[in-house]
Amino acid sequence: MKRPRGRPPSAETPVSRDDMVGAALDLLDREGAAALTMRALAERLSINPMTIHHHFGGRDGLIGAMSEAVYAQVSAPKHGTPIDRIGELLKAYHAQVLRHPALTMLIFSQPTVFPRQAKRITDEISALLAEIGLPDDRTLLWRDILVDFTHGAALATAMSGRNWDRGSQEDQGFNMAMRELLLGLN
């Protein structure tokens, strides 16, 4: 029953890095943060826990890779008014949070793994706010308002514990609130 030591014969297709990230996300979404252990994930992939550890440099590294994968594609549309583009960017961000609420909690509770993608998105919002012609101090103020509100809404979702599909009620509430907030920018 036990696998032999050392590298397995190459006939067995090896488990890729992406396989690991994908399986980790699936496990996290289905069973929550407590269930995402290196050991459980390894079991599911029929590999050794240390294999995962070596690929990502530990559990934090794995979580970092997961968040990069999830948030990499979040971006603002190329056309439209700056305000519309801000709204769409934050909606896209929030939509990903709705898909993986437990991941959001993990990221927040472990500051060391906070993804570069989050900084990228934040910076993009700052740039768009400046494009409107807002003075510097109000650019900062509104960037914090919009980003913090989005994170707070994410938190509320993550705490509810369920996963949501795009277009759910939760999503609509967020969209309405975001529209209301963006009115304050005019």
Place this chain on the structure above:
Amino acid sequence: MKRPRGRPPSAETPVSRDDMVGAALDLLDREGAAALTMRALAERLSINPMTIHHHFGGRDGLIGAMSEAVYAQVSAPKHGTPIDRIGELLKAYHAQVLRHPALTMLIFSQPTVFPRQAKRITDEISALLAEIGLPDDRTLLWRDILVDFTHGAALATAMSGRNWDRGSQEDQGFNMAMRELLLGLN
């Protein structure tokens, strides 16, 4: 060196429930969530881990008691316009978050321990919004905006990892943002 089994002679003043909550908060604030283990806390109090466990029904129960203690005193002033009272209530809430950012993260990442105090504060905001004369749908919308923004700002603070005294820059940023948001209610 080892303490004897069973109940210690009553000459040694026993460790009270409040002592445990206080020491737990101190440990959490100083060294972070990972350091708040039943065993480390027991060591610090020179008692058995299981003593704490029995008093609170486990680690989650302890965290619940900590959050009740921290948020119990957060309340709105008795006089003033509803909008002012909302602002003060959320500022008081946020001020406690600034004092114990790691506790906030713990609460959020463990939905089962989310404190009754949070519900109490949320309900109070709903009531104050209704007092302004806002229609029901806008009461809900703005309650979410204000509460979620406050939580998001709390998150940003908690992630920064440091503790802040009242009146810090972080606090001022929050106060300015809150004032800006409350303008949207008129």
Place this chain on the structure above:
DNA sequence: ACCTGAACACCGTTCAAGT
């Protein structure tokens, strides 16, 4: 380079027992 097994230093909690 890539993968593995055994061991280490933890953890919360169950259980049975003391006073």
Place this chain on the structure above:
DNA sequence: ACCTGAACACCGTTCAAGT
């Protein structure tokens, strides 16, 4: 009632070793 010690079933990670 309140407190304790030992044991259980975990955890991430270090280490040394295989191919």
